[in-house]
Amino acid sequence: MKFDSQGLIPAIVQHARSGEVLMLGYMNEEALRQTTATQQVTFWSRSRQSFWTKGETSGNFLRVVEIRQDCDGDALLVLAEPAGPTCHTGADSCFFQSLDGSVRSERVPPGTIVTQLSDLIVQRAVELPEGSYTTKLLKGGVDRIGKKIGEEAAEVIIAAKNASAEELKWEVSDLLYHTLVLLAEQHVSLEEIWGELRRRHS
Structure with missing residues:
Protein backbone atom coordinates (compact mmCIF):
# COMPACT_ATOMS: atom_id res chain seq x y z
CA MET A 1 0.00 0.00 0.00
CA ALA A 83 -23.62 0.21 15.95
CA GLY A 84 -25.49 3.49 15.63
CA PRO A 85 -25.28 6.84 13.83
CA THR A 86 -21.81 7.33 12.35
CA CYS A 87 -21.64 11.12 12.12
CA HIS A 88 -20.87 13.19 15.24
CA THR A 89 -23.98 15.24 14.36
CA GLY A 90 -26.15 12.19 14.98
CA ALA A 91 -26.74 11.52 11.29
CA ASP A 92 -26.36 7.98 10.00
CA SER A 93 -23.80 9.13 7.42
CA CYS A 94 -21.46 12.11 7.35
CA PHE A 95 -22.53 12.72 3.75
CA PHE A 96 -25.90 14.41 4.21
CA GLN A 97 -25.30 17.86 2.72
CA SER A 98 -25.50 19.15 -0.83
CA LEU A 99 -22.79 21.43 -2.20
CA ASP A 100 -24.86 24.48 -1.18
CA GLY A 101 -24.96 23.21 2.42
CA SER A 102 -28.62 22.19 2.39
CA VAL A 103 -29.46 19.04 4.34
CA ARG A 104 -30.62 16.05 2.31
CA SER A 105 -32.91 13.58 4.07
CA GLU A 106 -32.67 10.92 1.34
CA ARG A 107 -30.03 8.33 2.09
CA VAL A 108 -27.92 6.93 -0.73
CA PRO A 109 -27.99 4.59 -2.46
CA PRO A 110 -31.82 4.46 -2.60
CA GLY A 111 -31.74 0.71 -1.93
CA THR A 112 -30.54 1.54 1.59
CA ILE A 113 -34.21 1.61 2.61
CA VAL A 114 -34.52 -2.16 2.07
CA THR A 115 -31.77 -2.83 4.62
CA GLN A 116 -33.27 -0.26 7.02
CA LEU A 117 -36.69 -1.87 6.76
CA SER A 118 -35.27 -5.37 7.15
CA ASP A 119 -33.34 -4.31 10.26
CA LEU A 120 -36.47 -2.75 11.76
CA ILE A 121 -38.50 -5.90 11.13
CA VAL A 122 -35.79 -8.06 12.74
CA GLN A 123 -35.84 -5.69 15.73
CA ARG A 124 -39.62 -6.05 15.94
CA ALA A 125 -39.20 -9.84 15.91
CA VAL A 126 -37.00 -9.58 18.99
CA GLU A 127 -38.97 -6.96 20.92
CA LEU A 128 -42.54 -7.78 19.73
CA PRO A 129 -43.94 -4.35 20.70
CA GLU A 130 -47.67 -4.26 21.39
CA GLY A 131 -49.80 -2.53 18.76
CA SER A 132 -47.32 -3.15 15.95
CA TYR A 133 -48.71 -4.62 12.73
CA THR A 134 -45.40 -6.40 12.21
CA THR A 135 -45.75 -7.98 15.65
CA LYS A 136 -49.24 -9.26 14.75
CA LEU A 137 -47.89 -10.82 11.58
CA LEU A 138 -44.96 -12.44 13.36
CA LYS A 139 -47.19 -13.85 16.09
CA GLY A 140 -49.48 -15.25 13.40
CA GLY A 141 -46.58 -17.22 11.97
CA VAL A 142 -46.22 -18.61 8.47
CA ASP A 143 -49.97 -19.05 7.97
CA ARG A 144 -50.82 -15.40 8.56
CA ILE A 145 -47.77 -14.00 6.78
CA GLY A 146 -48.16 -16.44 3.87
CA LYS A 147 -51.79 -15.47 3.41
CA LYS A 148 -50.81 -11.81 3.18
CA ILE A 149 -48.05 -12.58 0.68
CA GLY A 150 -50.55 -14.46 -1.48
CA GLU A 151 -52.98 -11.53 -1.34
CA GLU A 152 -50.28 -8.98 -2.14
CA ALA A 153 -48.90 -11.05 -5.02
CA ALA A 154 -52.39 -11.19 -6.56
CA GLU A 155 -52.78 -7.43 -6.13
CA VAL A 156 -49.44 -6.88 -7.87
CA ILE A 157 -50.74 -8.81 -10.87
CA ILE A 158 -54.02 -6.86 -10.87
CA ALA A 159 -52.12 -3.55 -10.72
CA ALA A 160 -50.01 -4.61 -13.68
CA LYS A 161 -53.10 -5.67 -15.63
CA ASN A 162 -54.59 -2.24 -14.86
CA ALA A 163 -51.41 -0.64 -16.28
CA SER A 164 -51.34 1.63 -13.24
CA ALA A 165 -47.78 2.60 -12.29
CA GLU A 166 -48.88 4.18 -9.00
CA GLU A 167 -50.93 1.15 -8.02
CA LEU A 168 -48.09 -1.17 -9.02
CA LYS A 169 -45.54 0.72 -6.89
CA TRP A 170 -47.87 0.54 -3.91
CA GLU A 171 -48.59 -3.17 -4.26
CA VAL A 172 -44.98 -4.20 -4.94
CA SER A 173 -43.95 -2.26 -1.82
CA ASP A 174 -46.56 -4.17 0.18
CA LEU A 175 -45.33 -7.48 -1.25
CA LEU A 176 -41.71 -6.65 -0.47
CA TYR A 177 -42.55 -5.66 3.12
CA HIS A 178 -44.49 -8.87 3.81
CA THR A 179 -41.71 -10.93 2.21
CA LEU A 180 -39.19 -9.31 4.55
CA VAL A 181 -41.44 -10.19 7.49
CA LEU A 182 -41.49 -13.82 6.35
CA LEU A 183 -37.69 -13.86 6.07
CA ALA A 184 -37.40 -12.53 9.63
CA GLU A 185 -39.89 -15.11 10.90
CA GLN A 186 -37.87 -17.86 9.21
CA HIS A 187 -34.52 -16.43 10.39
CA VAL A 188 -33.25 -15.96 6.84
CA SER A 189 -31.18 -12.81 6.37
CA LEU A 190 -31.44 -10.42 3.49
CA GLU A 191 -27.76 -11.05 2.79
CA GLU A 192 -28.52 -14.72 2.17
CA ILE A 193 -30.96 -13.67 -0.54
CA TRP A 194 -28.34 -11.40 -2.14
CA GLY A 195 -25.91 -14.32 -2.00
CA GLU A 196 -28.34 -16.61 -3.78
CA LEU A 197 -28.96 -13.99 -6.47
CA ARG A 198 -25.21 -13.57 -6.96
CA ARG A 199 -24.83 -17.34 -7.23
CA ARG A 200 -27.51 -17.50 -9.90
CA HIS A 201 -26.06 -14.53 -11.78
CA SER A 202 -22.64 -16.17 -11.95
Missing part, protein backbone atom coordinates in the same frame (compact mmCIF):
# COMPACT_ATOMS: atom_id res chain seq x y z
CA LYS A 2 1.05 3.57 -0.65
CA PHE A 3 0.92 5.87 2.37
CA ASP A 4 1.35 9.60 1.72
CA SER A 5 4.23 11.80 2.85
CA GLN A 6 2.68 12.00 6.33
CA GLY A 7 2.36 8.24 6.52
CA LEU A 8 -1.41 8.31 6.04
CA ILE A 9 -3.88 6.62 3.73
CA PRO A 10 -7.55 7.68 3.27
CA ALA A 11 -10.11 5.11 4.43
CA ILE A 12 -13.68 5.27 3.15
CA VAL A 13 -16.12 3.52 5.49
CA GLN A 14 -19.12 1.89 3.81
CA HIS A 15 -22.07 0.11 5.41
CA ALA A 16 -21.33 -3.56 4.75
CA ARG A 17 -24.95 -4.47 4.03
CA SER A 18 -26.69 -1.40 2.62
CA GLY A 19 -23.75 0.02 0.67
CA GLU A 20 -24.20 3.49 2.18
CA VAL A 21 -21.00 5.52 2.42
CA LEU A 22 -20.71 6.46 6.10
CA MET A 23 -17.55 8.53 6.52
CA LEU A 24 -13.98 9.22 5.47
CA GLY A 25 -11.01 9.03 7.84
CA TYR A 26 -7.26 8.51 7.68
CA MET A 27 -5.14 5.64 8.91
CA ASN A 28 -1.44 5.18 9.37
CA GLU A 29 0.13 1.75 9.55
CA GLU A 30 -0.48 1.42 13.28
CA ALA A 31 -4.13 2.52 13.00
CA LEU A 32 -4.62 -0.07 10.27
CA ARG A 33 -2.95 -2.71 12.44
CA GLN A 34 -5.21 -1.83 15.39
CA THR A 35 -8.26 -1.90 13.14
CA THR A 36 -7.49 -5.38 11.82
CA ALA A 37 -6.53 -6.66 15.27
CA THR A 38 -9.59 -5.37 17.14
CA GLN A 39 -12.08 -5.41 14.24
CA GLN A 40 -13.13 -1.90 15.35
CA VAL A 41 -12.40 0.94 12.94
CA THR A 42 -9.52 3.04 14.30
CA PHE A 43 -8.17 6.20 12.68
CA TRP A 44 -5.28 8.60 13.09
CA SER A 45 -6.59 12.06 13.93
CA ARG A 46 -4.67 14.66 11.93
CA SER A 47 -5.92 17.50 14.14
CA ARG A 48 -5.24 15.85 17.51
CA GLN A 49 -2.26 13.83 16.30
CA SER A 50 -3.52 10.74 18.09
CA PHE A 51 -5.33 7.47 17.49
CA TRP A 52 -9.08 7.28 17.91
CA THR A 53 -11.44 4.36 17.67
CA LYS A 54 -14.77 5.37 16.16
CA GLY A 55 -17.39 5.07 18.87
CA GLU A 56 -15.07 5.17 21.89
CA THR A 57 -17.01 8.12 23.32
CA SER A 58 -20.43 7.73 21.67
CA GLY A 59 -20.64 3.94 21.73
CA ASN A 60 -21.40 4.00 18.00
CA PHE A 61 -18.60 1.66 16.98
CA LEU A 62 -17.90 0.49 13.46
CA ARG A 63 -17.36 -3.27 13.39
CA VAL A 64 -15.10 -4.30 10.54
CA VAL A 65 -16.44 -6.86 8.08
CA GLU A 66 -13.80 -6.52 5.38
CA ILE A 67 -11.08 -4.12 4.22
CA ARG A 68 -10.13 -3.67 0.58
CA GLN A 69 -7.55 -1.47 -1.12
CA ASP A 70 -8.02 0.26 -4.44
CA CYS A 71 -6.19 -0.64 -7.65
CA ASP A 72 -3.37 1.86 -6.94
CA GLY A 73 -3.02 0.84 -3.29
CA ASP A 74 -3.41 4.42 -2.11
CA ALA A 75 -6.91 4.27 -0.60
CA LEU A 76 -8.86 1.84 1.57
CA LEU A 77 -12.48 0.75 1.54
CA VAL A 78 -13.63 -0.41 4.97
CA LEU A 79 -16.85 -2.41 4.95
CA ALA A 80 -18.34 -2.14 8.43
CA GLU A 81 -21.44 -2.69 10.52
CA PRO A 82 -22.35 0.52 12.39
Whole structure:
Protein backbone atom coordinates (compact mmCIF):
# COMPACT_ATOMS: atom_id res chain seq x y z
CA MET A 1 0.00 0.00 0.00
CA LYS A 2 1.05 3.57 -0.65
CA PHE A 3 0.92 5.87 2.37
CA ASP A 4 1.35 9.60 1.72
CA SER A 5 4.23 11.80 2.85
CA GLN A 6 2.68 12.00 6.33
CA GLY A 7 2.36 8.24 6.52
CA LEU A 8 -1.41 8.31 6.04
CA ILE A 9 -3.88 6.62 3.73
CA PRO A 10 -7.55 7.68 3.27
CA ALA A 11 -10.11 5.11 4.43
CA ILE A 12 -13.68 5.27 3.15
CA VAL A 13 -16.12 3.52 5.49
CA GLN A 14 -19.12 1.89 3.81
CA HIS A 15 -22.07 0.11 5.41
CA ALA A 16 -21.33 -3.56 4.75
CA ARG A 17 -24.95 -4.47 4.03
CA SER A 18 -26.69 -1.40 2.62
CA GLY A 19 -23.75 0.02 0.67
CA GLU A 20 -24.20 3.49 2.18
CA VAL A 21 -21.00 5.52 2.42
CA LEU A 22 -20.71 6.46 6.10
CA MET A 23 -17.55 8.53 6.52
CA LEU A 24 -13.98 9.22 5.47
CA GLY A 25 -11.01 9.03 7.84
CA TYR A 26 -7.26 8.51 7.68
CA MET A 27 -5.14 5.64 8.91
CA ASN A 28 -1.44 5.18 9.37
CA GLU A 29 0.13 1.75 9.55
CA GLU A 30 -0.48 1.42 13.28
CA ALA A 31 -4.13 2.52 13.00
CA LEU A 32 -4.62 -0.07 10.27
CA ARG A 33 -2.95 -2.71 12.44
CA GLN A 34 -5.21 -1.83 15.39
CA THR A 35 -8.26 -1.90 13.14
CA THR A 36 -7.49 -5.38 11.82
CA ALA A 37 -6.53 -6.66 15.27
CA THR A 38 -9.59 -5.37 17.14
CA GLN A 39 -12.08 -5.41 14.24
CA GLN A 40 -13.13 -1.90 15.35
CA VAL A 41 -12.40 0.94 12.94
CA THR A 42 -9.52 3.04 14.30
CA PHE A 43 -8.17 6.20 12.68
CA TRP A 44 -5.28 8.60 13.09
CA SER A 45 -6.59 12.06 13.93
CA ARG A 46 -4.67 14.66 11.93
CA SER A 47 -5.92 17.50 14.14
CA ARG A 48 -5.24 15.85 17.51
CA GLN A 49 -2.26 13.83 16.30
CA SER A 50 -3.52 10.74 18.09
CA PHE A 51 -5.33 7.47 17.49
CA TRP A 52 -9.08 7.28 17.91
CA THR A 53 -11.44 4.36 17.67
CA LYS A 54 -14.77 5.37 16.16
CA GLY A 55 -17.39 5.07 18.87
CA GLU A 56 -15.07 5.17 21.89
CA THR A 57 -17.01 8.12 23.32
CA SER A 58 -20.43 7.73 21.67
CA GLY A 59 -20.64 3.94 21.73
CA ASN A 60 -21.40 4.00 18.00
CA PHE A 61 -18.60 1.66 16.98
CA LEU A 62 -17.90 0.49 13.46
CA ARG A 63 -17.36 -3.27 13.39
CA VAL A 64 -15.10 -4.30 10.54
CA VAL A 65 -16.44 -6.86 8.08
CA GLU A 66 -13.80 -6.52 5.38
CA ILE A 67 -11.08 -4.12 4.22
CA ARG A 68 -10.13 -3.67 0.58
CA GLN A 69 -7.55 -1.47 -1.12
CA ASP A 70 -8.02 0.26 -4.44
CA CYS A 71 -6.19 -0.64 -7.65
CA ASP A 72 -3.37 1.86 -6.94
CA GLY A 73 -3.02 0.84 -3.29
CA ASP A 74 -3.41 4.42 -2.11
CA ALA A 75 -6.91 4.27 -0.60
CA LEU A 76 -8.86 1.84 1.57
CA LEU A 77 -12.48 0.75 1.54
CA VAL A 78 -13.63 -0.41 4.97
CA LEU A 79 -16.85 -2.41 4.95
CA ALA A 80 -18.34 -2.14 8.43
CA GLU A 81 -21.44 -2.69 10.52
CA PRO A 82 -22.35 0.52 12.39
CA ALA A 83 -23.62 0.21 15.95
CA GLY A 84 -25.49 3.49 15.63
CA PRO A 85 -25.28 6.84 13.83
CA THR A 86 -21.81 7.33 12.35
CA CYS A 87 -21.64 11.12 12.12
CA HIS A 88 -20.87 13.19 15.24
CA THR A 89 -23.98 15.24 14.36
CA GLY A 90 -26.15 12.19 14.98
CA ALA A 91 -26.74 11.52 11.29
CA ASP A 92 -26.36 7.98 10.00
CA SER A 93 -23.80 9.13 7.42
CA CYS A 94 -21.46 12.11 7.35
CA PHE A 95 -22.53 12.72 3.75
CA PHE A 96 -25.90 14.41 4.21
CA GLN A 97 -25.30 17.86 2.72
CA SER A 98 -25.50 19.15 -0.83
CA LEU A 99 -22.79 21.43 -2.20
CA ASP A 100 -24.86 24.48 -1.18
CA GLY A 101 -24.96 23.21 2.42
CA SER A 102 -28.62 22.19 2.39
CA VAL A 103 -29.46 19.04 4.34
CA ARG A 104 -30.62 16.05 2.31
CA SER A 105 -32.91 13.58 4.07
CA GLU A 106 -32.67 10.92 1.34
CA ARG A 107 -30.03 8.33 2.09
CA VAL A 108 -27.92 6.93 -0.73
CA PRO A 109 -27.99 4.59 -2.46
CA PRO A 110 -31.82 4.46 -2.60
CA GLY A 111 -31.74 0.71 -1.93
CA THR A 112 -30.54 1.54 1.59
CA ILE A 113 -34.21 1.61 2.61
CA VAL A 114 -34.52 -2.16 2.07
CA THR A 115 -31.77 -2.83 4.62
CA GLN A 116 -33.27 -0.26 7.02
CA LEU A 117 -36.69 -1.87 6.76
CA SER A 118 -35.27 -5.37 7.15
CA ASP A 119 -33.34 -4.31 10.26
CA LEU A 120 -36.47 -2.75 11.76
CA ILE A 121 -38.50 -5.90 11.13
CA VAL A 122 -35.79 -8.06 12.74
CA GLN A 123 -35.84 -5.69 15.73
CA ARG A 124 -39.62 -6.05 15.94
CA ALA A 125 -39.20 -9.84 15.91
CA VAL A 126 -37.00 -9.58 18.99
CA GLU A 127 -38.97 -6.96 20.92
CA LEU A 128 -42.54 -7.78 19.73
CA PRO A 129 -43.94 -4.35 20.70
CA GLU A 130 -47.67 -4.26 21.39
CA GLY A 131 -49.80 -2.53 18.76
CA SER A 132 -47.32 -3.15 15.95
CA TYR A 133 -48.71 -4.62 12.73
CA THR A 134 -45.40 -6.40 12.21
CA THR A 135 -45.75 -7.98 15.65
CA LYS A 136 -49.24 -9.26 14.75
CA LEU A 137 -47.89 -10.82 11.58
CA LEU A 138 -44.96 -12.44 13.36
CA LYS A 139 -47.19 -13.85 16.09
CA GLY A 140 -49.48 -15.25 13.40
CA GLY A 141 -46.58 -17.22 11.97
CA VAL A 142 -46.22 -18.61 8.47
CA ASP A 143 -49.97 -19.05 7.97
CA ARG A 144 -50.82 -15.40 8.56
CA ILE A 145 -47.77 -14.00 6.78
CA GLY A 146 -48.16 -16.44 3.87
CA LYS A 147 -51.79 -15.47 3.41
CA LYS A 148 -50.81 -11.81 3.18
CA ILE A 149 -48.05 -12.58 0.68
CA GLY A 150 -50.55 -14.46 -1.48
CA GLU A 151 -52.98 -11.53 -1.34
CA GLU A 152 -50.28 -8.98 -2.14
CA ALA A 153 -48.90 -11.05 -5.02
CA ALA A 154 -52.39 -11.19 -6.56
CA GLU A 155 -52.78 -7.43 -6.13
CA VAL A 156 -49.44 -6.88 -7.87
CA ILE A 157 -50.74 -8.81 -10.87
CA ILE A 158 -54.02 -6.86 -10.87
CA ALA A 159 -52.12 -3.55 -10.72
CA ALA A 160 -50.01 -4.61 -13.68
CA LYS A 161 -53.10 -5.67 -15.63
CA ASN A 162 -54.59 -2.24 -14.86
CA ALA A 163 -51.41 -0.64 -16.28
CA SER A 164 -51.34 1.63 -13.24
CA ALA A 165 -47.78 2.60 -12.29
CA GLU A 166 -48.88 4.18 -9.00
CA GLU A 167 -50.93 1.15 -8.02
CA LEU A 168 -48.09 -1.17 -9.02
CA LYS A 169 -45.54 0.72 -6.89
CA TRP A 170 -47.87 0.54 -3.91
CA GLU A 171 -48.59 -3.17 -4.26
CA VAL A 172 -44.98 -4.20 -4.94
CA SER A 173 -43.95 -2.26 -1.82
CA ASP A 174 -46.56 -4.17 0.18
CA LEU A 175 -45.33 -7.48 -1.25
CA LEU A 176 -41.71 -6.65 -0.47
CA TYR A 177 -42.55 -5.66 3.12
CA HIS A 178 -44.49 -8.87 3.81
CA THR A 179 -41.71 -10.93 2.21
CA LEU A 180 -39.19 -9.31 4.55
CA VAL A 181 -41.44 -10.19 7.49
CA LEU A 182 -41.49 -13.82 6.35
CA LEU A 183 -37.69 -13.86 6.07
CA ALA A 184 -37.40 -12.53 9.63
CA GLU A 185 -39.89 -15.11 10.90
CA GLN A 186 -37.87 -17.86 9.21
CA HIS A 187 -34.52 -16.43 10.39
CA VAL A 188 -33.25 -15.96 6.84
CA SER A 189 -31.18 -12.81 6.37
CA LEU A 190 -31.44 -10.42 3.49
CA GLU A 191 -27.76 -11.05 2.79
CA GLU A 192 -28.52 -14.72 2.17
CA ILE A 193 -30.96 -13.67 -0.54
CA TRP A 194 -28.34 -11.40 -2.14
CA GLY A 195 -25.91 -14.32 -2.00
CA GLU A 196 -28.34 -16.61 -3.78
CA LEU A 197 -28.96 -13.99 -6.47
CA ARG A 198 -25.21 -13.57 -6.96
CA ARG A 199 -24.83 -17.34 -7.23
CA ARG A 200 -27.51 -17.50 -9.90
CA HIS A 201 -26.06 -14.53 -11.78
CA SER A 202 -22.64 -16.17 -11.95
